Amino acid sequence: MRIGKIIGTVTATRKDERLVGFKLLLTQPYVNGQAKGEPLVAVDTVGAGIGEIVLYATGSASRHAANKPQSPIDASIVGIIDSIDVAD
Amino acid sequence: MRIGKIIGTVTATRKDERLVGFKLLLTQPYVNGQAKGEPLVAVDTVGAGIGEIVLYATGSASRHAANKPQSPIDASIVGIIDSIDVAD
Amino acid sequence: MRIGKIIGTVTATRKDERLVGFKLLLTQPYVNGQAKGEPLVAVDTVGAGIGEIVLYATGSASRHAANKPQSPIDASIVGIIDSIDVAD
Amino acid sequence: MRIGKIIGTVTATRKDERLVGFKLLLTQPYVNGQAKGEPLVAVDTVGAGIGEIVLYATGSASRHAANKPQSPIDASIVGIIDSIDVAD
Amino acid sequence: MRIGKIIGTVTATRKDERLVGFKLLLTQPYVNGQAKGEPLVAVDTVGAGIGEIVLYATGSASRHAANKPQSPIDASIVGIIDSIDVAD
Numbered sequence: 512m513r514i515g516k517i518i519g520t521v522t523a524t525r526k527d528e529r530l531v532g533f534k535l536l537l538t539q540p541y542v543n544g545q546a547k548g549e550p551l552v553a554v555d556t557v558g559a560g561i562g563e564i565v566l567y568a569t570g571s572a573s574r575h576a577a578n579k580p581q582s583p584i585d586a587s588i589v590g591i592i593d594s595i596d597v598a599d
Numbered sequence: 600m601r602i603g604k605i606i607g608t609v610t611a612t613r614k615d616e617r618l619v620g621f622k623l624l625l626t627q628p629y630v631n632g633q634a635k636g637e638p639l640v641a642v643d644t645v646g647a648g649i650g651e652i653v654l655y656a657t658g659s660a661s662r663h664a665a666n667k668p669q670s671p672i673d674a675s676i677v678g679i680i681d682s683i684d685v686a687d
Numbered sequence: 688m689r690i691g692k693i694i695g696t697v698t699a700t701r702k703d704e705r706l707v708g709f710k711l712l713l714t715q716p717y718v719n720g721q722a723k724g725e726p727l728v729a730v731d732t733v734g735a736g737i738g739e740i741v742l743y744a745t746g747s748a749s750r751h752a753a754n755k756p757q758s759p760i761d762a763s764i765v766g767i768i769d770s771i772d773v774a775d
Numbered sequence: 776m777r778i779g780k781i782i783g784t785v786t787a788t789r790k791d792e793r794l795v796g797f798k799l800l801l802t803q804p805y806v807n808g809q810a811k812g813e814p815l816v817a818v819d820t821v822g823a824g825i826g827e828i829v830l831y832a833t834g835s836a837s838r839h840a841a842n843k844p845q846s847p848i849d850a851s852i853v854g855i856i857d858s859i860d861v862a863d
Numbered sequence: 864m865r866i867g868k869i870i871g872t873v874t875a876t877r878k879d880e881r882l883v884g885f886k887l888l889l890t891q892p893y894v895n896g897q898a899k900g901e902p903l904v905a906v907d908t909v910g911a912g913i914g915e916i917v918l919y920a921t922g923s924a925s926r927h928a929a930n931k932p933q934s935p936i937d938a939s940i941v942g943i944i945d946s947i948d949v950a951d
Contacts, residue, residue, distance in 0.1 A: 776887075
């Protein structure tokens with residue numbers, strides 16, 4: 512999984528029906544305390560909100576997270592991070 | 600999923616038969632309001648057109664989008680984006 | 688799928704038996720009319736030849752292209768491109 | 776697999792239930808004797824600890840490592856490295 | 864598949880039991896006659912040795928190569944390259 516920050520949302524009225532009902536969260540990789548790089552759009556499976564630091568999974572793992580193994584999902588939020596402890 | 604812009608189309612007369620009947624859309628990653636980086640070729644599953652900003656999926660997710668799990672598809676358009684709302 | 692140019696071939700006498708019988712094509716990503724970046728080795732499933740501009744698929748999609756879902760293939764040529772039409 | 780260094784841990788109280796019970800290890804790619812690049816969060820399947828140099832797998836391989844093929848896991852520690860021998 | 868050079872070996876006493884019995888080969892991408900970039904650790908399925916130029920597969924393809932579809936393997940050597948012929 513990678514660490515990301517929820518920086519926004521995406522709205523798509525016309526979309527694959529298996530995406531209906533999921534929040535589509537704009538999620539930016541979060542490295543060394545900084546959000547940077549290309550954001551991706553992940554479906555929310557844990558009730559994440561704007562500004563939160565999260566764990567996200569990509570690929571087939573993300574479909575298991577959403578309990579939709581036959582869907583077009585390739586990225587999901589799978590946890591909300593409380594703390595990141597980096598060893599000295 | 601990632602955000603892309605449809606910048607063109609690709610024609611291939613000789614191709615895997617499981618690609619027949621799909622529009623092949625040249626799709627460029629779209630980051631911070633700008634299309635940039637290597638375009639990929641995605642099959643259209645939602646009726647997307649030139650110039651539209653879309654959601655695309657890659658890998659096995661894209662075959663589920665196309666309802667062709669046993670096909671050579673590795674990228675599909677899965678939604679047409681109405682709005683991207685980035686938090687302040 | 689991505690767009691590539693066939694720039695050569697690879698010969699490997701000792702290889703996984705499931706690769707026997709496939710042409711192994713050296714395929715370089717082709718972006719903005721230019722072949723560049725690390726070439727990969729894709730199996731040919733459409734009769735592609737040197738110098739042609741092709742569509743290639745990676746990952747499990749490429750095994751479906753080759754009709755060998757249980758093989759070590761992770762890249763296949765899946766189409767020969769006639770034209771790339773980029774919108775103005 | 777890739778080589779990484781365990782540089783820390785991540786705590787996430789709210790997460791997919793299939794991640795419960797796994798240590799979530801912050802793992803940085805380790806190249807030429809140096810940890811560098813974006814760290815990822817891998818589940819521990821071998822009893823790895825802070826500072827150790829490890830082998831990690833990504834994608835569906837990581838779910839097999841964790842014996843959880845239907846889970847949201849996309850990265851796992853699969854070995855603790857004793858030595859890396861580079862030929863002269 | 865990609866082209867790599869075997870530059871060394873890795874030893875890991877404590878590892879997933881499904882990796883036992885495989886040689887773990889340090890494999891560096893080999894581009895334009897030069898080994899460069901982050902090496903990965905691939906299991907050997909063809910009897911490759913130090914210094915050889917090889918074909919390697921990643922992802923689920925690599926597990927088929929090793930005939931271990933339920934294992935943590937995500938990279939395998941699948942061929943030993945005799946020659947790379949680049950067209951003029």
